[in-house]
Amino acid sequence: xxxxxxxxxxxxxxxxxxxxxxxxxxxxxxxxxxxxxxxxxxxxxxxxxxxxxxxxxxxxxxxxxxxxxxxxxxxxxxxxxxxxxxxxxxxxxxxxxxxxxxxxxxxxxxxxxxxxxxxxxxxxxxxxxxxxxxxxxxxxxxxxxxxxxxxxxxxxxxxxxxxxxxxxxxxxxxxxxxxxxxxxxxxxxxxxxxxxxxxxxxxxxxxxxxxxxxxxxxxxxxxxxxxxxxxxxxxxxxxxxxxxxxxxxxxxxxxxxxxxxxxxxxxxxxxxxxxxxxxxxxxxxxxxxxxxxxxxxxxxxxxxxxxxxxxxxxxxxxxxxxxxxxxxxxxxxxxxxxxxxxxxxxxxxxxxxxxxxxxxxxxxxxxxxxxxxxxxxxxxxxxxxxxxxxxx
Amino acid sequence: xxxxxxxxxxxxxxxxxxxxxxxxxxxxxxxxxxxxxxxxxxxxxxxxxxxxxxxxxxxxxxxxxxxxxxxxxxxxxxxxxxxxxxxxxxxxxxxxxxxxxxxxxxxxxxxxxxxxxxxxxxxxxxxxxxxx
Ligand SMILES: [Zn+2]
Numbered sequence: 001x002x003x004x005x006x007x008x009x010x011x012x013x014x015x016x017x018x019x020x021x022x023x024x025x026x027x028x029x030x031x032x033x034x035x036x037x038x039x040x041x042x043x044x045x046x047x048x049x050x051x052x053x054x055x056x057x058x059x060x061x062x063x064x065x066x067x068x069x070x071x072x073x074x075x076x077x078x079x080x081x082x083x084x085x086x087x088x089x090x091x092x093x094x095x096x097x098x099x100x101x102x103x104x105x106x107x108x109x110x111x112x113x114x115x116x117x118x119x120x121x122x123x124x125x126x127x128x129x130x131x132x133x134x135x136x137x138x139x140x141x142x143x144x145x146x147x148x149x150x151x152x153x154x155x156x157x158x159x160x161x162x163x164x165x166x167x168x169x170x171x172x173x174x175x176x177x178x179x180x181x182x183x184x185x186x187x188x189x190x191x192x193x194x195x196x197x198x199x200x201x202x203x204x205x206x207x208x209x210x211x212x213x214x215x216x217x218x219x220x221x222x223x224x225x226x227x228x229x230x231x232x233x234x235x236x237x238x239x240x241x242x243x244x245x246x247x248x249x250x251x252x253x254x255x256x257x258x259x260x261x262x263x264x265x266x267x268x269x270x271x272x273x274x275x276x277x278x279x280x281x282x283x284x285x286x287x288x289x290x291x292x293x294x295x296x297x298x299x300x301x302x303x304x305x306x307x308x309x310x311x312x313x314x315x316x317x318x319x320x321x322x323x324x325x326x327x328x329x330x331x332x333x334x335x336x337x338x339x340x341x342x343x344x345x346x347x348x349x350x351x352x353x354x355x356x357x358x359x360x361x362x363x364x365x366x367x368x369x370x371x372x373x374x375x376x377x378x379x380x381x382x383x384x385x386x387x388x389x390x391x392x
Numbered sequence: 393x394x395x396x397x398x399x400x401x402x403x404x405x406x407x408x409x410x411x412x413x414x415x416x417x418x419x420x421x422x423x424x425x426x427x428x429x430x431x432x433x434x435x436x437x438x439x440x441x442x443x444x445x446x447x448x449x450x451x452x453x454x455x456x457x458x459x460x461x462x463x464x465x466x467x468x469x470x471x472x473x474x475x476x477x478x479x480x481x482x483x484x485x486x487x488x489x490x491x492x493x494x495x496x497x498x499x500x501x502x503x504x505x506x507x508x509x510x511x512x513x514x515x516x517x518x519x520x521x522x523x524x
Contacts, residue, residue, distance in 0.1 A: 146457030
């Protein structure tokens with residue numbers, strides 16, 4: 001198998017974008033090609049998207065993207081793997097190059113969710129739950145987020161204030177990220193201690209509050225992958241894909257022996273570490289899929305950064321801040337950078353590349369990182385992809 | 393042949409499914425028994441098929457939430473969900489009908505109309521305080 005590296009990255013701003021989905025994806029794709037110093041020569045395109053058919057009434061997105069930016073006759077497919085579509089598409093790109101089917105691959109994840117109402121956007125994501133045992137009840141992903149949060153708090157003593165502290169960190173990082181959806185500062189005084197908490201930060205899925213949930217965003221992110229053996233012909237030094245791990249878990253969350261056990265996260269990370277030949281201690285920074293802030297907490301434990309139940313101490317000590325022992329969600333995370341579902345996994349990898357190259361903006365740049373981990377979480381943990389990138 | 397959701401609506405009930413070969417109980421229905429690999433017939437016409445076992449009665453609340461952004465087809469200011477475990481070990485999600493839910497509380501699950509979609513009634517479990 002050939003080694004694979006990332007030689008180009010591109011990103012749109014996340015938020016509300018008033019142009020069509022394929023244009024959104026075309027923009028980040030062209031940015032990634034420009035970053036790689038190429039205009040064509042792409043053998044294969046993988047597009048990550050979850051909702052084009054349901055939300056935008058458009059299908060065959062990969063073919064549409066190829067044609068909009070004149071990459072024909074490149075091979076092209078759309079990868080739909082729920083909220084983990086992005087990292088799955090990068091995995092497909094890796095496999096195509098490693099196997100020798102392609103030398104250079106463009107991976108673009110994109111979503112346009114704000115075309116519809118907030119509820120419809122939530123509802124389309126909820127279609128990934130079990131049709132009669134979950135969806136029929138009107139159960140949403142935020143509802144599972146709320147139930148998971150309550151179970152975690154009751155077992156491990158995490159408080160709503162810990163979550164507020166993570167929200168403040170996410171906003172602080174996002175403020176310095178030009179692509180982030182959320183641009184406003186958040187302070188503990190404003191969202192937690194202040195007199196107007198119930199107005200500013202109301203309960204949405206008890207005990208989760210507004211500031212504990214990600215926004216509904218439009219946006220796209222892209223990466224250009226190539227075989228490490230020929231990566232020298234590109235403008236920038238490649239960032240190597242050192243490990244990829246993936247695992248699945250029960251469709252219905254309630255059928256897991258322990259409701260708090262995110263087994264697929266743990267297994268995906270273990271598989272990625274094994275492939276990379278490293279452990280959690282070698283990781284310099286991580287992008288963890290925090291659609292609900294509790295997931296940053298639980299995933300940071302499952303991937304081995306902290307023992308179970310102890311992430312709260314790390315939060316109190318500031319260990320996950322930019323200058324901390326293991327900076328988490330330096331981009332602002334899904335929580336503040338935004339969560340255009342199909343784009344998210346690619347965007348996480350975009351951020352790790354940016355950090356490993358030393359190109360992240362002042363104030364959110366991690367010092368001398370060597371390895372970065374991205375965890376892209378599909379369903380409510382029923383399909384998880386972990387990717388480890390290395391600075392060579 | 394009805395889907396499981398339609399079956400629930402016709403019967404106004406919610407079922408777990410028992411493997412006729414080895415007796416293992418499942419909710420929701422799998423296509424194959426994990427224990428003995430006996431396959432369920434999804435058309436529900438050919439014998440042997442998985443036996444419908446009405447789901448309900450005493451259960452314990454494992455965790456819960458109350459949401460304020462409500463789905464279509466639900467006519468209330470807020471909606472509470474819980475995950476419960478029955479004495480036979482089967483777990484399910486239900487709509488909480490109690491005012492003050494508490495993790496660990498004993499509840500009584502009954503099948504009822506949980507959501508009305510266009511042209512489609514959704515039957516599911518409603519979770520009540522146990523009757524005295
Ligand atoms: Zn059986």
